[in-house]
Amino acid sequence: MLVIKNFSKSYSKGRKAVDNLSLEVSGGDIFGFIGHNGAGKTTTIRAIVGVMTFEEGDILIDGVSIKKDPVSCKKAIAYIPDNPDLYEHLTGIEYLNFIGDIYEVDKSDRKTLIEKYAEAFSITGNLGDSIASYSHGMKQKLAITAALIHRPKLLVLDEPFVGLDPKASYTLKTIMADLCKDGSAIFFSTHVLEVAEKLCNKIAIIKDGKLVASGTTQEVKGNHSLEDVFLELIDEEK
Amino acid sequence: MDKVIHLIRMQIGAILIDMLSIGNFGTKKSKESGYGGLVLFVIIMSGVSFMYSIMIAGGLEVFNSLEILPPLFMAFTSLTSLITTIFKVKGTIFGFRDYDMVMSLPISTAGIVASRVFFLYAINMVFAAIIMIPALLVYGVMAQPGILFVLNSIVTLFFIPLVPIILASVLGTVIAYVASKFRYRNFFQIVLSLLLFVGFMLLSINTGDTGQKIAQMSRILTEKINAYYPLAALYTKAVIHYDVTAMLSFIGISVLTFLLYTIGIGRCFKWLNTKMLTGITGMKFKMEELKTNSPFSALFRKEMKRFFTTPTYVLNTGFGVILLTLGAVALLFITSPLADLLNLHFKIEELLSMPQFAGMLGDFAPVAISFFMIMSSTTMASISLEGKQLWILKSLPVSIKTIFRAKIAFNLAIVSPILVDTVIISFALNYDLFQGLLILLMAVVYALFISMFGLLVNLKFPNFHWTSETIVVKQSAASMVCVFAGMGIVFVQYACVYVIPDKALAHLIWIGLVAAADFILYRMLHTYGMQRFLEL
Numbered sequence: 168m169l170v171i172k173n174f175s176k177s178y179s180k181g182r183k184a185v186d187n188l189s190l191e192v193s194g195g196d197i198f199g200f201i202g203h204n205g206a207g208k209t210t211t212i213r214a215i216v217g218v219m220t221f222e223e224g225d226i227l228i229d230g231v232s233i234k235k236d237p238v239s240c241k242k243a244i245a246y247i248p249d250n251p252d253l254y255e256h257l258t259g260i261e262y263l264n265f266i267g268d269i270y271e272v273d274k275s276d277r278k279t280l281i282e283k284y285a286e287a288f289s290i291t292g293n294l295g296d297s298i299a300s301y302s303h304g305m306k307q308k309l310a311i312t313a314a315l316i317h318r319p320k321l322l323v324l325d326e327p328f329v330g331l332d333p334k335a336s337y338t339l340k341t342i343m344a345d346l347c348k349d350g351s352a353i354f355f356s357t358h359v360l361e362v363a364e365k366l367c368n369k370i371a372i373i374k375d376g377k378l379v380a381s382g383t384t385q386e387v388k389g390n391h392s393l394e395d396v397f398l399e400l401i402d403e404e405k
Numbered sequence: 406m407d408k409v410i411h412l413i414r415m416q417i418g419a420i421l422i423d424m425l426s427i428g429n430f431g432t433k434k435s436k437e438s439g440y441g442g443l444v445l446f447v448i449i450m451s452g453v454s455f456m457y458s459i460m461i462a463g464g465l466e467v468f469n470s471l472e473i474l475p476p477l478f479m480a481f482t483s484l485t486s487l488i489t490t491i492f493k494v495k496g497t498i499f500g501f502r503d504y505d506m507v508m509s510l511p512i513s514t515a516g517i518v519a520s521r522v523f524f525l526y527a528i529n530m531v532f533a534a535i536i537m538i539p540a541l542l543v544y545g546v547m548a549q550p551g552i553l554f555v556l557n558s559i560v561t562l563f564f565i566p567l568v569p570i571i572l573a574s575v576l577g578t579v580i581a582y583v584a585s586k587f588r589y590r591n592f593f594q595i596v597l598s599l600l601l602f603v604g605f606m607l608l609s610i611n612t613g614d615t616g617q618k619i620a621q622m623s624r625i626l627t628e629k630i631n632a633y634y635p636l637a638a639l640y641t642k643a644v645i646h647y648d649v650t651a652m653l654s655f656i657g658i659s660v661l662t663f664l665l666y667t668i669g670i671g672r673c674f675k676w677l678n679t680k681m682l683t684g685i686t687g688m689k690f691k692m693e694e695l696k697t698n699s700p701f702s703a704l705f706r707k708e709m710k711r712f713f714t715t716p717t718y719v720l721n722t723g724f725g726v727i728l729l730t731l732g733a734v735a736l737l738f739i740t741s742p743l744a745d746l747l748n749l750h751f752k753i754e755e756l757l758s759m760p761q762f763a764g765m766l767g768d769f770a771p772v773a774i775s776f777f778m779i780m781s782s783t784t785m786a787s788i789s790l791e792g793k794q795l796w797i798l799k800s801l802p803v804s805i806k807t808i809f810r811a812k813i814a815f816n817l818a819i820v821s822p823i824l825v826d827t828v829i830i831s832f833a834l835n836y837d838l839f840q841g842l843l844i845l846l847m848a849v850v851y852a853l854f855i856s857m858f859g860l861l862v863n864l865k866f867p868n869f870h871w872t873s874e875t876i877v878v879k880q881s882a883a884s885m886v887c888v889f890a891g892m893g894i895v896f897v898q899y900a901c902v903y904v905i906p907d908k909a910l911a912h913l914i915w916i917g918l919v920a921a922a923d924f925i926l927y928r929m930l931h932t933y934g935m936q937r938f939l940e941l
Contacts, residue, residue: 216800217799217800218796218799218800220939220940238802238803238804239802240802241800241801241802242802244800246796246800248796252792252793252794252796253794253797254707254710254711254794254797256710256711256714256715257707257710260690260692261710264695264696264703265703265706265707266801267695267697268697268698268699268700268702268703269700269703269704269801269802269803270801270802271700272697273697274695274696274697277695277697278692278694278695281692281695282692291690291692292689292690293690294690294692295689295690295691296690
């Protein structure tokens with residue numbers, strides 16, 4: 168579903184934010200991408216979803232290069248950034264309809280899925296309100312709902328549990344598991360190692376732009392906790 | 406006091422960054438670019454003011470009425486402050502996006518209010534200086550007044566914007582407060598603001614003797630201004646007649662009302678901001694039948710919603726369209742038998758009956774259409790207004806071409822009434838078919854030009870870190886480039902039409918040139934524009 172091949176991204180003055188990253192995410196995977204602040208997680212995610220251009224390497228979504236055919240790739244992806252700034256001049260339902268129109272979700276499907284996910288996240292009553300009046304958590308829930316209504320094959324989330332209340336976090340985890348059972352893949356970054364350990368079947372650890380560990384959760388953590396493994400890897404070169 | 410000064414410096418720095426779309430003002434190069442851009446802006450605007458001052462002074466001098474120049478420009482400065490500040494109140498004094506952050510600082514509310522009000526004053530003072538200093542210099546050189554003129558005009562200069570700021574702030578606040586009571590507050594704000602401006606226009610229509618010469622017209626205008634705005638009379642006495650009492654009264658009234666206003670605002674600052682920054686919620690939502698649209702249509706509707714929920718965007722870019730439409734309809738009415746039937750006559754009929762004036766109007770009407778068209782670009786701010794939501798557009802499965810087309814299509818929709826206006830004007834001025842087609846074609850090529858040019862300029866000078874839409878729509882690098890370039894283009898068009906004896910040929914040549922420019926802009930959007938969007 169997602170193949171990252173030798174991806175590198177440099178900013179000005181030659182500083183490499185990500186250096187020669189390669190990994191694969193298959194259908195049914197819940198892939199956790201963890202690293203310290205500034206490690207290159209968001210840069211990688213932004214490149215995957217086509218928000219950011221890059222020169223070195225390639226990223227394939229369902230076999231299609233994001234560089235060569237970004238529109239086709241984006242049709243298969245749903246992206247939720249860490250801080251979901253949404254169109255504040257729209258109401259919740261207007262935003263959902265907007266996303267539905269862009270992804271060409273048909274009318275009946277759209278209504279069913281909006282009702283389902285809005286109810287699951289308890290935001291149905293707020294859909295008529297302007298997004299400007301939403302709290303951070305409500306915006307997050309709306310962004311997740313919008314991401315799910317077009318049944319993405321690859322769900323990419325950047326720190327999805329930040330700002331969500333416990334019930335919403337539980338709901339999101341349940342939805343993620345259901346999506347994977349249906350063959351979709353999930354790729355998300357997080358600082359919450361316990362969640363990654365419990366939820367993910369595969370994990371990658373990135374440090375200063377380089378991949379330092381990758382594989383199934385069991386392979387990566389072995390007999391230790393993920394936290395211990397993470398801290399050891401991050402401290403290694405100090 | 407130190408904290409308030411720090412706050413003011415931070416706000417001015419933020420405005421400079423916003424205006425000049427400089428991402429990192431901390432670097433030496435960015436600072437130099439920023440200040441350089443600002444200096445260039447001041448030079449150009451001052452040059453325009455000089456030009457107008459010399460033109461008007463020349464006319465006034467012929468009829469021994471040069472003393473009207475300073476108060477005339479003072480009135481113009483006051484009116485400019487008044488009109489522009491009404492737009493700025495929401496976003497500067499109230500409803501600014503970093504309200505939470507600023508109010509959480511260990512600075513008193515009074516201090517914060519003082520900083521916001523001073524900030525508004527500083528912006529207006531820059532424009533007052535740009536307009537007034539050239540006019541005062543021209544008067545000084547031509548009239549050779551004494552040293553007292555110099556002293557009085559310098560001192561009074563600092564007080565000119567005070568009362569207009571207060572008036573505009575009160576009006577702007579009332580409009581914003583009334584609108585906040587309604588669910589569709591932005592729509593109401595737009596409607597109320599438009600009603601206010603149309604009211605201004607109707608009140609200021611001078612149905613006096615328009616057939617008189619410039620000096621007499623200026624005298625009548627000055628008398629009218631003094632009647633509506635007594636401070637202008639005090640200013641005249643202070644600066645031209647060196648009346649000390651008048652000067653002290655002018656300064657005293659300005660300062661006192663400003664202080665009273667600042668204190669008043671301080672009392673209701675938190676309450677009004679809470680009202681304006683809180684959305685209306687709690688409406689019971691019921692899922693209704695959903696309507697689907699194409700991706701292009703969805704993007705177009707998003708642009709439309711953005712436009713109509715941003716009052717400053719509507720008033721800044723739509724105002725020219727509204728003004729021209731009102732003017733075209735008024736012209737049609739005045740020249741129609743209906744005016745006779747209702748026994749309504751306007752002095753402008755006298756002008757229209759003069760072959761010279763009627764001919765001039767007919768020859769230069771296409772230039773006027775071009776001017777209104779060039780002032781109506783929504784695309785010059787449409788990329789910047791994506792703001793922190795740009796990630797949405799960039800992650801959606803739509804091509805960049807579709808995104809551009811939606812933005813351009815929306816601009817074209819907004820200016821489309823001008824096409825109808827050209828037909829109305831053609832009827833009103835008794836154009837033949839050829840003239841009518843020329844003016845219509847002029848509108849079409851300019852509509853395409855301003856839509857594509859605005860988009861390219863905004864791609865080149867985007868600004869995603871604004872805290873108020875006013876900055877993006879009115880004070881950003883993109884909006885200034887578009888406005889000044891547009892004015893320059895229309896000025897060259899005017900010069901061409903003036904110089905070339907065959908006016909129809911002049912218009913035809915100009916239509917050809919703008920159409921060629923449209924083709925170049927189209928190609929640029931497909932190459933540079935698309936690459937630039939990817940880099941954002």
